[in-house]
Amino acid sequence: DTAVSQTPKYLVTQMGNDKSIKCEQNLGHDTMYWYKQDSKKFLKIMFSYNNKELIINETVPNRFSPKSPDKAHLNLHINSLELGDSAVYFCASSPILAGGSYNEQFFGPGTRLTVL
Amino acid sequence: AQTVTQSQPEMSVQEAETVTLSCTYDTSESNYYLFWYKQPPSRQMILVIRQEAYKQQNATENRFSVNFQKAAKSFSLKISDSQLGDTAMYFCAFRRNYGGSQGNLIFGKGTKLSVKP
Numbered sequence: 001d002t003a004v005s006q007t008p009k010y011l012v013t014q015m016g017n018d019k020s021i022k023c024e025q026n027l028g029h030d031t032m033y034w035y036k037q038d039s040k041k042f043l044k045i046m047f048s049y050n051n052k053e054l055i056i057n058e059t060v061p062n063r064f065s066p067k068s069p070d071k072a073h074l075n076l077h078i079n080s081l082e083l084g085d086s087a088v089y090f091c092a093s094s095p096i097l098a099g100g101s102y103n104e105q106f107f108g109p110g111t112r113l114t115v116l
Numbered sequence: 117a118q119t120v121t122q123s124q125p126e127m128s129v130q131e132a133e134t135v136t137l138s139c140t141y142d143t144s145e146s147n148y149y150l151f152w153y154k155q156p157p158s159r160q161m162i163l164v165i166r167q168e169a170y171k172q173q174n175a176t177e178n179r180f181s182v183n184f185q186k187a188a189k190s191f192s193l194k195i196s197d198s199q200l201g202d203t204a205m206y207f208c209a210f211r212r213n214y215g216g217s218q219g220n221l222i223f224g225k226g227t228k229l230s231v232k233p
Contacts, residue, residue: 033220041155041205045220056220088159094219104151105211105221107161 006108021076021111023091030096032074037088118143122224137193139208149211150191156204198231
């Protein structure tokens with residue numbers, strides 16, 4: 001049983017196109033995240049949602065728009081793709097523990113996006 | 117702002133030997149978690165070990181242990197009896213621990229570990 005799944009795992013597309021990456025978690029977690037891993041393997045937070053509400057929006061071009069239709073899903077839509085968007089995008093989720101504290105995050109398998 | 121620094125971009129170790137990966141961090145928070153994640157060539161992010169800042173005892177998970185020095189803001193990972201399957205990128209990560217927003221992980225740049233037969 002996959003805990004955090006992402007589709008597609010690989011995405012190759014042309015500059016200027018619009019694409020979406022989907023993420024689903026079956027862990028019942030309240031919080032979901034999108035991270036970007038660049039070509040040097042550096043991982044950085046992009047967005048975070050808590051119960052469908054956006055709580056983190058790092059300095060990301062507004063061509064990137066996250067959407068959370070329900071607590072189990074967090075999708076990432078990217079408009080007008082650019083060469084620099086090529087990266088691996090990870091979805092993650094975590095529970096909020098009693099008292100409101102956070103614990104570990106569970107990651108999806110990643111989506112390798114290649115923009116040509 | 118919190119920062120995480122891994123000063124060893126690459127390391128190698130012979131199979132069955134012990135290796136230590138370094139991590140330092142900077143924060144003004146007193147309540148936080150620290151993590152080591154492993155990313156093998158499959159690119160899956162796998163949690164290796166976690167440490168809660170308020171716990172003085174160093175965390176251990178089988179062959180993996182940490183040396184957590186809170187005052188020095190140091191969090192190193194020791195891998196004992198290294199195995200070929202330990203070959204991976206290792207990321208040190210920091211996370212605040214409080215209610216409300218911003219439970220995201222802040223990562224170091226990673227250390228690429230190669231275990232040689």
